[in-house]
Amino acid sequence: MSWNGIAMYGGMALGAPLSIEMTKVYNMSITFILAIMAVLPIISLLSTIKLPALKVDKTKVRTPFLKIIRRMLRQGTGLGLATIGYGCIISFITLYFMEKNWGNASLAFAVFGICYILVRIFFDSLPDKYGGYIIVLISLIIETIGQAIIGFSPTRTFAIIGCGITGIGFSLIYPGLGVLVVNRTEPQIRGTALGLYAAFLDLALGITGPLGGLIAGWLSYQVNYLLLGSISCLLAMIIISYKRNS
Template identity: 40%
Template sequence: MLSKSLQKTALDYRFQIASYVILTFYGYFTIGLSLAVLPIFIHEILGFNTIIAGAVIGSQYIMTFFMRAYAGTIVDKKGPKPAIIVSMICFMLTGILLWAAFYTSASPLLSISLLAASRLLTGCGEGMVGASPVNWAILRVGDQHTSTAISYNGISNYSSMAIGAPLGVILSQHLGNWSIAAFTILVGLIGLISTINKKALYSLSTEVRNSFFSVLKIVSPFGIGLALAGIGFGTISTFITLYYNYKGWENAAICITCFSTMFVLGRFLLTGSINKIGGVKIALYSMIIESVGLLMISFAPSPLLTIIGASITGLGFSMVFPALGVEAVKRASSANKGAALGAYGLFIDISLGVSGPLVGLVAKQFGMNFIFPFSLFLVLLGVMVCFILIRSKAKS
């Protein structure tokens, strides 16, 4: 009877966490809708090169970088609800600008300017929603469930893109690009209504809040490992459609779906391993698996093997964020949890923001065949960072 009671309690906590991180799903679903469509639109319809395409798409993550600090401060002082309300409004405005960009495609400079503005608004929305639902969940269920909350938040994140990316392609092909914009507005509205109807929660800690940059310094060793691991995902999400076009293959969105599906599966199956084995060790094993996936993509002679490589990459990358995130958040006081998660999240924003123009430059200078070997090299540097963290912990 006691065992059943404990199982029921654990299930209740998971449902409570899910009821908050569904807000992450709404936010990232709007991002996923245009993920596989925009690179082709910018490169083939508007006629801009891969560096411009990567820079425009990557600008989202630059804005996210700047908004994370602000969002962390709001979460620690006023709770997560205000931050998420702002994010959903940003996603709705993104949809409006997307519609305008698609409508003005006959004027490439105007269209690309509207797209750039839409990506900045998307970045603002992502920055505000990124760590806010998981903080809301932790406030509801307690710090002891941090790893589960972070993992479930990632499941919402990447499952939304697994669904959103191919759906965006289908909408574009059968209804036109305007439908992606309309769907973005609709989902943002659903997220806004859901957020408004939830009870606000606040941190009751009386501890002194540290400056954001002091918290950033604390979490940075773990964030650097995350940033290097994120290059693999950044390359797949931004360039897989162009890579498929270069190879003469079709259905590139399947790669994003398989990556995201295996990512979600990894989160479901391996979340409990963090507390048993240790966050840094799990991150190390995960990056090695991610490296194997990127190696397969680099030399895959067919779409099928590329899809398998993307799936392995997704499985490997799945546990990096929560594994290193748990270790990072442990080092922050309870009054700085929001800032710690926000500061830690900055590193994935840096990774995804830099990967667009950087990998685009590699593609332009050396060719599309070199983008995944280059990403593999950076992920292997992340493996080395984990080795250093493990050794430094052993010495202390």
């Protein structure tokens, strides 16, 4: 789970500044860059063709779907709430920078991604060593601080620092809560449980855009990091802490 995140957010950290560099320095058109983006998934597909297929034990009795959801609902909800802060960055940081006349926000994306990756590389063993619970709570505190810094930022530099701190906090939440999901499920249903668990991340990203857009329309983009990002992290802490051993 840790290395999967490194690959995904590494692409995000490189994508924004590299695209801007290609358009401004090398005068490449947006159409050409989009064409490159369309080809990259095909290359990814080709790289997975020769991966060995996993054997499936068809004799195992399937666990009811709702039972699996109940096993990981609290962890999935915590992941979804923690993801909202990340969703605010990818959805609104560029518009926030434009609103403040701070220039392009590619550095904010890069700093978030770099901090996220560095934490995964050097501290990815912490959830296994100390348990997912305490690592997730510490991570949520750090992410909350990062979101608050973005929300109260007086300058571009502070906003970028806030994105970096958010990346540090968000980095170990997925594997930290994933450890709890694995510990609560039997081997034969762990794949399904982890798939449902990951779906909460996608659901949170899907909700953050429209909800944050409404808030920005009523107030400002800056408020999203206080009302959505910070408060969501605090709610995640409450949910994860409630009946810890249940």
